[in-house]
Amino acid sequence: MKEEEILPKLLSCFKETVEINQLIQKEINGKDIFDSYYESDLYKERIYKIQDLDTSIGILIGRLYKTSINLNYYYFDCPSQVYLNHIEEREKIYFDENIEADEKDFLLNEIQYFNNPEVNRSLDFGNFDCYSYGKYIDYEERFKITIRRKLEYLSQRLEKYNLTVDIQEETNIIDDNGNMIGYGTEAIVRTKIDKEIEPIETKSKNQLTANQIILLLQEIGFFIHPKIEDASKVKQAELISLITGLHQKNIKTNIQKLDKSVSENGANYQRDIDKINKILDDLV
Incomplete structure (x- = not known):
């Protein structure tokens, strides 16, 4: 499959998955949950089709990671090179929506963005077509490295504000209420003075x-x-x-x-x- 065919194929698979689920909901609407529909060949056929589509989406998501550089397609897990290509546009949108914000506010907002993968893992195809893809990927090394590179870039820009970012991998992501919202990489912003007083050792491979x-x-x-x-x-x-x-x-x-x-x-x-x-x- 050619690189330029990946996004249209992904969009088609997402749409078809939604359509089949809507059909299932329509068919069971108003029926008893123990209805024989769940044992019918029609229902099983629809479920098998969704499973096939899920497999295809997973494969295409994997391919998108490699080809998004040539496509210059931005999404949460895109390589850091693509992120840097879009950083000025993201900054402009942020300032347009938050007229009293400054660079520091934007950088902190970006770090918070990367701390919420479960919420922000979506693909925007335009024309209001936006689909979540988090369930189709695992916490693999390539995604760890990519998020790490983006956070390192943001940390460098925060140095002028006497701030730095500690990156903790393979951890549970906790929200302000103490609830787990995901598993992966967490970024914690600290003042550089705090870091000098309380140095945090870099996690070794065996830690x-x-x-x-x-x-x-x-x-x-x-x-x-x-x-x-x-x-x-x-x-x-x-x-x-x-x-x-x-x-x-x-x-x-x-x-x-x-x-x-x-x-x-x-x-x-x-x-x-x-x-x-x-x-x-x-x-x-």
Whole structure:
């Protein structure tokens, strides 16, 4: 498939998926949920078609990442080169909508934008055709590097305001209310003075993530210590934050995962469990 055919094909697949889902909703409208429709060949045919379309969309999204440089097509996960091609346009739009804003406001807004991948992963085809694509991609190395490059660029521009950006990868993204809104890369803005007083070590390849630390602490009996066991999760998170230097909200979210099943926490959770078990086994 030629590069210029990727976007039209993606748009066609998204539209067809929406149309089929609308047909299903129309067909079940007003019927009992236990209606035999769900066992019918027509329903199964529609579901199989949606699954085929989802597979095609996933493949096309992967191809778009590589070809968006030549297409100069901007979207959340586009390579940093494309982002830089569009940064002036994004800045102009921001200032048009926020007439009292300055460069610092814009840069901080961009960082917040990259902290919300689940909300901002959408493809805009024009003519009011905009579709979310987050479920079709995984947290892969290429996306980590791309977001890192964009944040590094924004951090450089913030230096004149005595600000810098700490980039934390493979972490749970927490909103202001303490709710997890995604998994991936988080950017935390700090003053440069704070960074000099409290240096944050760059994560090494083998450094444990917040969730892995919680799992390790659980395995060695941390949470059954009489004083810690009786403490609230907030207090437990505060203590672990003092030990690790990690964000308290992120720690609390991972502590809460201990009360859920592995399946509820997702495939990455089982991989974290396996990693901690291997670390402990290797001690013997």
